[in-house]
Every structure is written in C-alpha cells, then in structure tokens.
Amino acid sequence: MISRTSGGDSPAADTPPAAAALEIRGLHKSFGANEVLRGIDLSVAAHEVICLIGASGSGKSTLLRCVNLLEPVSAGSVYLAGQEITRPGVNENLVRTHIGIVFQSFNLFPHMTVLRNVTLGPARVLRTPRAEAVRQARALLDRFGLLDKAGDYPDRLSGGQQQRVAIVRALAMRPRILLLDEVTSALDPELVAEVLDVIRELAEGGMTMLIATHEMGFARDIASRVCFLADGRIVEEAPPAQLFTEPRDERTQRFLRRITEAGRL
Amino acid sequence: MNEETPGSVLVTSRGPRLLAGASGRRGVVLSTASTVIVIAALAAIFLLAPGSRQVRHTFLNPADMWHALLGDPRHGYYSVGEALWLNIRMFLAAEVLILILALAVAVIRQSTGPVMLPLRVISTVYVDVARGVPLILIIYALGYGLPALSLRFVSSQSAAVYGVAALVISYSAYVSEVYRAGINSVHQSQVAAARSLGLSHWASLRFVILPQAVRNIIPPLLNDFISLQKDTALVGVLGAIEANKAAELYSDTTFNYSSYVVAAILFLILTIPLARFTDHLIARDRGRRLAGGAR
Numbered sequence: 244m245i246s247r248t249s250g251g252d253s254p255a256a257d258t259p260p261a262a263a264a265l266e267i268r269g270l271h272k273s274f275g276a277n278e279v280l281r282g283i284d285l286s287v288a289a290h291e292v293i294c295l296i297g298a299s300g301s302g303k304s305t306l307l308r309c310v311n312l313l314e315p316v317s318a319g320s321v322y323l324a325g326q327e328i329t330r331p332g333v334n335e336n337l338v339r340t341h342i343g344i345v346f347q348s349f350n351l352f353p354h355m356t357v358l359r360n361v362t363l364g365p366a367r368v369l370r371t372p373r374a375e376a377v378r379q380a381r382a383l384l385d386r387f388g389l390l391d392k393a394g395d396y397p398d399r400l401s402g403g404q405q406q407r408v409a410i411v412r413a414l415a416m417r418p419r420i421l422l423l424d425e426v427t428s429a430l431d432p433e434l435v436a437e438v439l440d441v442i443r444e445l446a447e448g449g450m451t452m453l454i455a456t457h458e459m460g461f462a463r464d465i466a467s468r469v470c471f472l473a474d475g476r477i478v479e480e481a482p483p484a485q486l487f488t489e490p491r492d493e494r495t496q497r498f499l500r501r502i503t504e505a506g507r508l
Numbered sequence: 509m510n511e512e513t514p515g516s517v518l519v520t521s522r523g524p525r526l527l528a529g530a531s532g533r534r535g536v537v538l539s540t541a542s543t544v545i546v547i548a549a550l551a552a553i554f555l556l557a558p559g560s561r562q563v564r565h566t567f568l569n570p571a572d573m574w575h576a577l578l579g580d581p582r583h584g585y586y587s588v589g590e591a592l593w594l595n596i597r598m599f600l601a602a603e604v605l606i607l608i609l610a611l612a613v614a615v616i617r618q619s620t621g622p623v624m625l626p627l628r629v630i631s632t633v634y635v636d637v638a639r640g641v642p643l644i645l646i647i648y649a650l651g652y653g654l655p656a657l658s659l660r661f662v663s664s665q666s667a668a669v670y671g672v673a674a675l676v677i678s679y680s681a682y683v684s685e686v687y688r689a690g691i692n693s694v695h696q697s698q699v700a701a702a703r704s705l706g707l708s709h710w711a712s713l714r715f716v717i718l719p720q721a722v723r724n725i726i727p728p729l730l731n732d733f734i735s736l737q738k739d740t741a742l743v744g745v746l747g748a749i750e751a752n753k754a755a756e757l758y759s760d761t762t763f764n765y766s767s768y769v770v771a772a773i774l775f776l777i778l779t780i781p782l783a784r785f786t787d788h789l790i791a792r793d794r795g796r797r798l799a800g801g802a803r
Binding site for chain 2: 285308311313336337339340342343344346348350351352354363364366368412413416500
C-alpha cells in the first residue's frame with residue numbers, strides 16, 4: 244500500500260531510483276464495443292513533463308482518467324512509484340490523493356468560495372487541521388496571484404482565474420504527479436497565457452506532469468518528451484525538438500502538417 | 509443565505525411580474541379598471557343568483573363563522589381556530605420526518621454496488637407502492653390497522669400520530685423523487701472533481717453533491733409542503749380534532765356550513781405565505797441564472 248509521507252515537499256523524494264514516478268503497461272480501455280485505448284506503454288520519471296498530443300478522440304483524456312482511476316482499466320496496469328494501483332482491492336481514494344488532475348472545464352465547486360474549494364481535500368481527506376489547511380491554501384493562492392480571490396465564489400472569476408484555482412486545488416493535496424487534461428481548451432484565447440505560465444512555473448519547480456494538450460508551441464517549450472497518440476496507441480514518442488522537426492511516423496507527419504496549416508504551430 | 513446579486517434579485521422578484529404589463533400610469537389605470545370590473549361582475553352574479561340568500565346564510569353567516577372560529581364546549585363543538593394548531597403541529601412533525609426519510613431513500617436509490625442491492629430493492633418497491641396508493645387509504649390502514657394489532661407501543665398512539673405516520677409514508681416517496689432529481693441535476697464532472705481529490709463516495713455526496721442538489725430543489729420541495737399543509741386535514745377521518753374535523757362537528761350541531769369556510773380561510777392563511785415564498789425563491793433563482801451565477 245502506498246503511504247503518504249508527511250510534509251514531503253518534493254513529490255518523489257522517497258521513490259527508489261529503479262521505480263519510475265508513473266509506469267503504464269499494456270493499458271487497454273473499452274467503452275462497450277468501442278476500444279479507445281489499445282495498449283499504451285509509457286514510463287514517466289520523477290520531475291519529467293510528458294505532453295500527450297493527438298487529434299480529438301485519440302484517447303488522451305481517457306488515458307489521464309484511467310491513470311487516476313476515474314475510469315477502470317479494461318486490461319493492463321498502472322504503477323505509481325513502483326506500486327500497482329490498478330490491482331483489485333486497492334484503496335482508490337488514497338491513490339487519488341497522490342495524483343492530482345485538472346480538468347478542461349475547471350470543475351470548481353460552485354457553492355464554495357475559492358478558499359473552501361482549495362481546503363476541502365486537505366481538510367477532509369488528509370485530515371490537515373483546518374487552520375493549517377487554510378494557511379497552506381492561502382500561501383498557494385498567493386504564489387499564483389489569487390489571494391485576493393480567496394473569498395469569492397468561482398462564478399465571479401474569469402475562466403483563466405478559475406483554471407488557476409483548479410490547479411491550486413490539485414496542488415493543495417501535494418500530489419506526486421499532476422495530470423492536466425486540455426486545461427486551456429475551454430478558455431478564451433487571451434486567457435490561455437496566464438494558465439500556461441502557471442504550468443511552466445510548476446515544471447521549473449520540478450513537478451512531474453502528464454499533460455494532454457492542443458497547444459503545440461507550449462508542448463515544444465515545456466515537454467521533456469512528447470507522445471503522439473492515434474487510434475488508442477502511442478504512435479511516436481520523442482523529445483520535442485525531434486518530434487516536431489523530424490517526425491518519423493507517417494501519421495505524426497500528417498497530424499503536424501494539419502496543425503501547421505491551421506496556424507497552430 | 510448570501511448577500512450578493514441584490515440588483516438582479518429585485519428586478520425579477522414577484523412584484524414586477526405580478527404587475528406585468530402595468531408599466532406607466534396609463535397601464536396602472538387600465539389594469540385597475542379591468543380588475544374592478546371583473547370582480548364586480550363576479551360579485552353581481554353571486555349576489556343576483558336565485559339561491560344567493562340561502563347560500564350566504566348557510567356558508568357565509570358572520571355569526572356562525574365567529575362561533576365556529578372560537579368554539580363553544582357547552583354546546584358540543586370545538587374551536588376551528590384551536591383545532592388548526594393540531595394541523596400545524598402535524599405538519600411540522602411530518603415535514604421534518606419527511607425531509608430525513610426521503611433523503612435516506614433517495615441516497616439509497618442512487619447508490620451503486622452489490623452491498624446496497626437489498627436496500628435498493630426495498631426503497632424502489634416502497635416508492636412505487638407509497639406513491640400508487642391514495643393517501644386516504646394509507647391513513648385508514650395505519651389508523652385502524654395498527655391499533656387492531658394490539659402491540660404494546662405501536663397500537664396505543666393517538667389518531668394524530670397515525671395520521672402523521674401516514675403523511676410521512678406517502679409524502680416521503682414523492683419527496684425522495686424530488687431529491688433524486690436534484691442529485692441527478694448536479695453534473696457528473698462535479699463527482700469526478702470531488703473523487704479526484706480522494707473524497708470517498710459518501711464524502712463527495714455530503715460536501716459536493718447534496719449541497720448543490722438541495723439548492724436546486726428548494727422550490728419543488730416547498731411546493732410539496734404546501735400540499736402537505738392541506739393534507740393534514742385528511743387525518744380528521746381518524747377522529748383527530750383538526751380544523752376540518754372541528755368544522756364538521758360544528759355543522760353537525762348547527763346545520764350551518766360557515767364553519768367550513770372558516771377552516772378554508774385558515775388554511776389559506778397558512779399556505780399563501782409559503783406559496784409566495786416559493787415564488788420569491790424561484791424568481792431569485794432565475795435572476796441568478798440570468799446573471800450568470802450558478803449558486
């Protein structure tokens with residue numbers, strides 16, 4: 244069973260060197276007869292930033308939802324810091340405290356203030372004393388320029404602010420790894436940058452991240468490796484400099500050509 | 509509850525809607541005139557009808573209404589006003605129990621997993637049966653059936669207690685469906701967000717889903733409670749001296765039906781404020797949604 248290390252700020256400090264922060268082996272996922280993931284193998288080392296790119300429907304979101312067990316896998320396994328989290332009988336609630344996820348549509352709790360959104364997990368799940376949870380939440384909000392919004396309800400905030408609060412909410416759990424599911428796709432173009440800046444800062448701070456994105460320029464800047472998904476498989480996996488300039492697979496080339504023609508790269 | 513969005517609330521609250529189309533002085537004059545004409549016409553029909561005198565004497569006799577309201581034990585009839593207090597107590601007791609039982613039923617019916625299956629089946633059968641059987645039959649069944657069982661505690665209660673039990677059984681089935689609609693109205697992405705923080709199924713329900721669900725269903729809940737207030741009158745069939753029963757006893761002694769009108773007026777005084785409050789909440793809700801809020 245995975246334990247929570249108390250007060251460990253660096254997410255993977257106690258990981259044995261052999262184990263990857265996240266390891267996905269032979270992952271399959273079907274919804275009825277529709278097989279969305281057809282065998283995904285991926286290893287993410289601590290402090291690595293992996294970007295998943297691919298057309299809509301290629302399975303990026305489903306992969307992320309499988310990793311934090313929001314969707315049960317059909318076959319294959321996922322290991323977090325060397326321990327399998329997809330085996331039966333695993334405590335999914337405990338696993339999820341280690342894996343933060345940020346959604347495309349923010350999914351903030353509309354009936355709670357920003358501060359309560361951020362402290363709910365620490366106070367109710369990690370059993371952090373309320374005063375301490377509030378102190379930590381305010382420190383995080385301050386770090387991302389959101390402290391003056393602490394008492395507001397989410398519907399008073401811009402989309403960019405809401406998404407930054409959602410990121411803070413996930414960070415408040417001190418996860419070992421952060422999953423980002425197209426976090427800028429629902430934003431107005433002028434609000435994208437403020438959210439990407441937050442992610443960039445997290446990457447510089449050493450946060451391990453698995454990012455599904457349509458922002459190719461961002462992926463090229465930030466990723467340690469980029470994975471191109473098509474038809475439920477990772478077709479090509481390479482450092483961004485290589486994948487974006489000389490893609491080897493024919494499907495990757497076609498996808499990037501379309502993106503370039505659309506002016507997105 | 510919260511102090512924000514005052515502007516939008518006021519604009520869409522019931523005042524302007526009730527007087528819709530009456531903007532400007534000309535509008536006010538026109539709507540006042542038409543209201544007076546309609547009321548005068550209805551009054552004329554009532555007063556000029558061949559049996560008007562008889563009806564007014566039997567149903568609207570001020571002296572009888574006054575006597576029925578206050579009651580007179582020496583002449584063998586109860587005060588309708590005092591009897592209404594029993595309706596209010598039955599309503600309040602039933603309301604609290606309904607809110608609790610209905611929530612339990614709704615949560616059980618929404619649950620997943622094999623462990624809860626027997627409870628789910630029982631809840632589903634309960635809702636089907638309790639909604640399908642007329643309330644008056646449930647009242648008879650409990651009011652006459654339970655005493656006949658001769659059980660120690662169960663069979664020695666007052667008619668009002670059996671009445672409340674019957675109201676709770678019938679209304680909880682309806683209200684549990686209201687709760688269920690409320691729970692379903694909260695988007696699945698909220699569940700995903702809550703679970704992704706490591707909250708358990710029950711914690712998600714308690715902190716994230718139910719608070720939002722309850723906000724969505726307050727108007728339909730109040731609507732059911734308006735109905736519940738009136739239906740406390742049905743408990744009179746078991747002999748409990750509530751307002752309607754007291755009115756009946758008065759008319760039995762005096763052969764004058766004005767007491768029923770008194771009961772009707774008293775029920776109106778109870779239900780109209782709740783109805784207006786429901787309207788107010790619905791209007792506020794709409795105002796909030798128009799303002800882009802989802803709270």
